[in-house]
Amino acid sequence: MKIDKNILIMSRFPKRVISHFDETFNTFKIYEKVDKEKYLIDVSEKIDGIAVMGPTVVSADIINSLPKLKIIGNFGVGFDAIDIKKATDANVRVTNTPDVLNDEVADTAVALTLSVYRKIIDANQFLLNKLWLKSEFPLSRKFSGSKFGILGMGRIGKAIAQRIEAFNCDISYHSRNKKDLNYKYFPKLENLAEHVDTLCVITPGGHETKHLVNKNILKKLGENGVIINIARGSVIDQTALIEALKTGTISGAGLDVFEDEPNVPEDLMNLNNVVLLPHVGSATVETRYQMGKMVYDNIVAFFKNEKLLSPVN
């Protein structure tokens, strides 16, 4: 299948996905270029569609500069790096990749949670440093049977709940609206934080949720509380979080996302009650391919005048 449209590939997609684009479209690989600004000016008149992965930004300026642009295929569920309002005003469709990454992100949430409770990284380091020859690794903390709270009960939240239930945990959640689920709903986040041992953040990023988890929420979570963030760094007030971890206001944190990625404050790295990951929530070969394929499928559908698989606007 060949479609005579010009696609600007803004990020380094998985190779198999790039091949799909190359086979179908005329591709313009700006991610490979050194002088990206110049390249964008050179090709701007031709571009019909964009394929992009976060954190690459698609600003109002970029949208303005591409007169023929009709669709932006975003890799990932969150599309906070794209100026959606501008896109909508310019009659540019935006798609994302929901569902195909639910399992993966949920697995990451469980891995982070168990790593924090059971001190997996410290225990491994203890063995590698041969300290086991001298003493036993200190006892850690039981996770099974604890109270687990989820902030944001969307598709990924449900996938997390499914897994955590199997650990005999008591699950509760907060989201804007109560869902038809057998988990306890808290209309107020602070009441959820007060009720649970673990607060797992999986609500979308963007302005509406910025610093939803603030100093007050961390205080309610309390000295035995653990926070897990696999959503967006912006949802948590990172400065307040570091302070809460330093002073024992909460017990620990497992973080896959940060406020200013890939920058992670030294203060956070130096803490011994955190597990930090470089935003690997969906980062497996299998899932990243499925996500890329969905970007491709959306753009193909658009140019074949078919229904989009996962429109955002």
Next chain:
Amino acid sequence: MKIDKNILIMSRFPKRVISHFDETFNTFKIYEKVDKEKYLIDVSEKIDGIAVMGPTVVSADIINSLPKLKIIGNFGVGFDAIDIKKATDANVRVTNTPDVLNDEVADTAVALTLSVYRKIIDANQFLLNKLWLKSEFPLSRKFSGSKFGILGMGRIGKAIAQRIEAFNCDISYHSRNKKDLNYKYFPKLENLAEHVDTLCVITPGGHETKHLVNKNILKKLGENGVIINIARGSVIDQTALIEALKTGTISGAGLDVFEDEPNVPEDLMNLNNVVLLPHVGSATVETRYQMGKMVYDNIVAFFKNEKLLSPVN
């Protein structure tokens, strides 16, 4: 409650458990002594019962040297450090601590498995070494939906299966006898190994299971195969395992136990496709207390002529 019996406490139990023993019995804390052999000779005529944690060995010689010994309360499910035959011949009862650690060991199994598949430790190191500032962490491998095999479908095996099912995995098992379970049973271990992506070992240790997982089984598990061991190091031929990991015969391993603990071969530590833990399967404050309390409860039951909670012989 006071019981006028003399208990030899051979290992460093959790403090709360030691307090229970002190409040009830006359206690003899050999674990605190420098010259343990001399201490044992000094108190040998008095000892009515033993409280012990692996890996402390209770040999035939020790049993022989204690004429009044009637009960050995073992901390843990496995009792391979106790000479059971000798104990039975000498009319000494032995108890263990089943069930109270099922959840904990199952959690450890899941933590190890996810850590191997998702390269949690490497990803954390990548961030801490600030490599994220230069590039993305390499993609790892999806766990959810994979084929998970369990060697030994006892109480802990079932607790593992319960958790792994929630990851949408296909679960199968091998044990001496087929159980009344909705998981696929393989009468032969090699056929299970061939069928699965992950082989999780949770069968008892001891002579009967020594090197049950050998070179042939590892070959059947194959180049995409992952082995998880939270049982006993003796169940796997460790030399064959290291070779299989080095040559790519299998893909990776998550090990909480080793053949000669706390010694771990340098060769194993130097591999990048393993996650190694210092035998922390049940090592949380909550669970270790429950296990110790069960040792105490068994010894109390014995001297009150009540039914033992968990007799081994």
